[in-house]
Amino acid sequence: MKLRIILLALLIATGWLMSKTDYGRIDRYALEAPPQAEQSVEALARYLTAPAQNDTEKIRAIFRWITANITYDTQAYFTGSPHRSGDVLKDRTAVCDGFSTLFEQLGTAADLKIFKISGYAKGYNYRVGDHFSGPANHAWNAVQIDGRWQLIDATWGAGHMDESGRFVRNFDDYYFLTDPENLIYTHFPENKNWQLLPSKLSQDEFEALPYLKAAFFKNGLRLKNQDRGTIRCGDRLSVRLGNPEGAMLTARLLKDGREINERFTLVQDEGDDIAVHVHFPEKGTFTLRLFARGRHETGKYTWALDYRIEAAEAGESGSGFPLMFQSYQDRKARIIGPVEGLLSRGTSYTFDVIVPGALDVCLIQNGRWESMDQKPEDRFTKVLVPESGDLQIGARYSETTRYDILLKYEVK
Numbered sequence: 001m002k003l004r005i006i007l008l009a010l011l012i013a014t015g016w017l018m019s020k021t022d023y024g025r026i027d028r029y030a031l032e033a034p035p036q037a038e039q040s041v042e043a044l045a046r047y048l049t050a051p052a053q054n055d056t057e058k059i060r061a062i063f064r065w066i067t068a069n070i071t072y073d074t075q076a077y078f079t080g081s082p083h084r085s086g087d088v089l090k091d092r093t094a095v096c097d098g099f100s101t102l103f104e105q106l107g108t109a110a111d112l113k114i115f116k117i118s119g120y121a122k123g124y125n126y127r128v129g130d131h132f133s134g135p136a137n138h139a140w141n142a143v144q145i146d147g148r149w150q151l152i153d154a155t156w157g158a159g160h161m162d163e164s165g166r167f168v169r170n171f172d173d174y175y176f177l178t179d180p181e182n183l184i185y186t187h188f189p190e191n192k193n194w195q196l197l198p199s200k201l202s203q204d205e206f207e208a209l210p211y212l213k214a215a216f217f218k219n220g221l222r223l224k225n226q227d228r229g230t231i232r233c234g235d236r237l238s239v240r241l242g243n244p245e246g247a248m249l250t251a252r253l254l255k256d257g258r259e260i261n262e263r264f265t266l267v268q269d270e271g272d273d274i275a276v277h278v279h280f281p282e283k284g285t286f287t288l289r290l291f292a293r294g295r296h297e298t299g300k301y302t303w304a305l306d307y308r309i310e311a312a313e314a315g316e317s318g319s320g321f322p323l324m325f326q327s328y329q330d331r332k333a334r335i336i337g338p339v340e341g342l343l344s345r346g347t348s349y350t351f352d353v354i355v356p357g358a359l360d361v362c363l364i365q366n367g368r369w370e371s372m373d374q375k376p377e378d379r380f381t382k383v384l385v386p387e388s389g390d391l392q393i394g395a396r397y398s399e400t401t402r403y404d405i406l407l408k409y410e411v412k
Contacts, residue, residue, distance in 0.1 A: 023064070026057045030064040038069075041089060041102075045109035055112060055145050056177075059152070062106045063176050067158040070094055070102065072167040077124075096121075099155040100139040113144035117151075119189035120206075124161045128211050128229040128287070128308035132203065136190055143177075149196055150177045153187070156214075174214040185212040211306035219292040219304065220245035224273065226307065235280050235313040239288070243274040246295040248329055249304075251276050254287040263320035263341050269332040277339075279319050280311035322393075327404035331395070332356055335407065336379075343411045345388045352381045355406065358395040362403065365391040365411075386411045 029051055037047035048061040073093040088098040100116045107114030121138035122130075140153040157175035159168050180196035188206040189195060210229040222242030231237065243249075251265035265288075266277040278288060286309040291301035320341040327333075336352035343349060351372065355361050361380040363370040366389055372380035391411055394403035 023057070023060050026052065026061050027064045030061040031068055033065060038089070041105045042109050044089070045106045048106070049110045058110050058112060059107065059143050059145065060176065062103060062110070063152060063154055063157065064171075066099060066103060066106075066154045067171050068169075070099055070154075070158060071169070072155065072158065072161065073098070074161060074165055074167050077161075078165060096139045096155040099158070100141050103141050103152070103154050107141075107143065115142040115149075115194075116140075117142055117189045117191070117194045119187060119191075119194075120203075121188070122186045122211055123156075124165075126211065128306050129207070131207060132188070138187070140187060142194055142196070145177075151180055151183050151187075151194075151196060152176055153178070153183075172214055174218055179217070182212070182217045185209050213302075213304055215292045215302035215304035216290075219247035219294060221247060221274075221292065221304065229306075230308045230310065232310045232312065233280075235311060235315040235319075237278045237280075237288075237309060237311075239276045239278075239307065241274050241276070241290075242272065243269075244272050246332075247274075248293045248295060248297075248301070248332075249274055249276070250291045250301050250329060251278075252289045252291070253278060253280075254289060255284060260286075261320065263323055266321040266324070266335070266339065267329065268334050270334070277321070278309070279315045279321065280309070280313070281319070282314045283311055285310050323408040325405050325407065327395070328406040331358075331397075331404075331406070333395070333406050338409075341409055343386055343391065343409050345411050346385060348383060348385050350381060350383050351393070352379070353393060353406070354379050355395045357397055359398065360396045360403075361406075362394050362396075363391060364394055364403075364405075365389060388412060 030048055033044070033047055038044050048065055049058040052058040052061060069092060070088060071093045073095050076095050088094040088102045094102065104114045104116045116139055118136040118139050120132040120136060123138060140151065140155070142149045142151055153175040157172050159170040162168050184195055184197060184201060184206065188203060192200040195201065208228050210223070210227070224240040224242050226239050249267050251267050253260045253264050260281065264279045264281060268275045268277065276290065280286065288307040288309050289303065290305040292304040293301045321339060322335065322341045334354040336354065338349050338351070351363060353361065356378045358378060358380070361372045363372060363382055363384055366387060370382060370384060372382040374380055388411055391409040392405050393407040394405050396403045
């Protein structure tokens, strides 16, 4: 047994044992392609596939080179002018048809089975509920590996257009051999067979799906109680998502493209699930937008999901939730009560929160600090009659750290 462990360690250390998804070696090789290898499709295909040990690595090398070297032609996109795919290798710019055509050309030159797919995609400026008609608006590829067709989108893997319409290069590995069960939320091929699904969706069914972006799947999220893109409700709504990997989520409510006061959404961690509660301040059509981040990641949250909400009723004036601070999300805290953000002066409330890992949790108002009673399983409670002004809940996680503010209520 000892010998087996030593041999395994040596294999890992020397790079002979690679994970199925570890493309570091082939990626570095593709990114270092010299100019003389880029003079023709045939020359580039020979260079990129030379060190590949199997068809997957050949396809990966082509994907990585294209995503790093071809820039999306935003001018052609906005003006509708054609960009001939034969010029892509020379000009290094293209719209999706050029990306997918070059991918097909390089793959064919490398004796791979490649197919270019045309269809509709929920891309730039898409809004949930939009109807697709007319010519296809996107192109991507299918590749055959070990007799099985798989899906690739080199255009979206290269980057995206920002709100001002500029191309932002941002390599996204998600679009390499994407699971067809996931890609169908954004890509609908003209030929339904290229959905690569056992049960094919109609266009109406595709258009009715919620808008799930790469970050949704990369963070292991799953739909639970709302699987359609448009939701009709009264003045309140709760959306539940499966969250087995413990991703961090934030929510925003938008109307006519503008963000509404953040007090109208509440994200609650519930173990392997996460619940998003919404109050609607008025009747009308809203967008509920969710952003996700890995449990141990730092930095910005990434846009993961959109729902279109048609609220038939308006909530009570001033209704909403307490204001949540970043520490509330980072610590996966949870409000049991009160969940309304506007409290009445002189009224008794039972404050009840779950704060994992906290040593002490306090109610803070007008310079006074009231420690909450600690219960089992990181639960803290306190009965209090608040005065006018803001009331905050803060938590301390060690003897030497300061209190982090979790929530803020408004008292009138």
